[in-house]
Amino acid sequence: MSKPHYDREHHAKKATGIGDPQCFKGEAGPAKFKVGDKVRIKDLPDIFYSRTQVYTRGAPATVAELVYESPAAEDESWDNTDNPVWFYSVVFKQKDLWPDYPDAFANDTVETELPERWLEPL
């Protein structure tokens, strides 16, 4: 029986000379959210791998920038690059993340990037 062929260098071949995440540009289709949209971070299961911080789950945020297209970390950690999605830079009010954050610093924020699948409209 022959071994199934798996091209371990498929990503390197695609990204060489272009860069990652630049090599996924244009593959995610139309973006679901735009700058200024209010979103909530979903609390999806993450049995194996995720880069969505637990402290962001369920919190409201505002889209600050559409940053790039790329497979989500949950897929890419298994070398699955078939479904690139839009990534958004979202801004949280500190008060929304930590209810006892001091009122004197109500303007303070946290910004982070998340793939589209983790966001739902608010």
Place this chain on the structure above:
Amino acid sequence: MAEKHKPAPMVDEVSEFEVLEIAVRELAIEKGLFTAEDHQHWTEYMHTLGPLPAARLVAKAWLDPEYKKLAVKDGVKASLDVGIDWVNSMPTKFGTPSDYCNLRVLEDTPKLKHVVVCTLCSCYPRPILGQSPEWYRTPNYRRRLVRWPRQVLAEFGLQLPEDVEVRVEDSNQKSRFIVLPVRPEGTEGWTEDQLAEIVTRDCLIGVAVPRPGKTVNDPRPVRPAINPYKH
């Protein structure tokens, strides 16, 4: 007598992580994932990196408003002017999982102060800033900065007024970040070289602000652990 004059060992002991790294590296070479020459090439590349190009980028942005716009819009393109090609200067020519090719330059204003952390690991813009300082990788910094940013910044000697928004940038995906601080007073008429000197690594991470005459990072206070690990 001779016992007493034995030279001190150069390294006391090899850590478990170092043993693991050597084992994985040798296995990878044996399996043909990369060659020993590839490994040497990478190691030597990593040793060429440092914070000077990022300091230069900030100094140029302070002097040239057009360049500042470019830096904020497209950090990767702006990096080319300071000699950093995010894609092609890396031996792989496409980045790595720890050095993706997307740089965002975070512009501070008098009412907004950025500071960078990676709460999940220790993502850091190494191609333009070199290796991260040890404290940046500690769970202490990573877990506390998002939760108590002002307190952590105060430990670095940076106390910010209430009306300044502190924005913690949690670097968790494929972008890497440097901070473009506000140009300090007292630097009027300075050249690019003079300006680049006061933009220290700590200013680029966001835990310090540039000041005329201050060209090195402050020493980090080291306090003994309350519950030290017993070896």
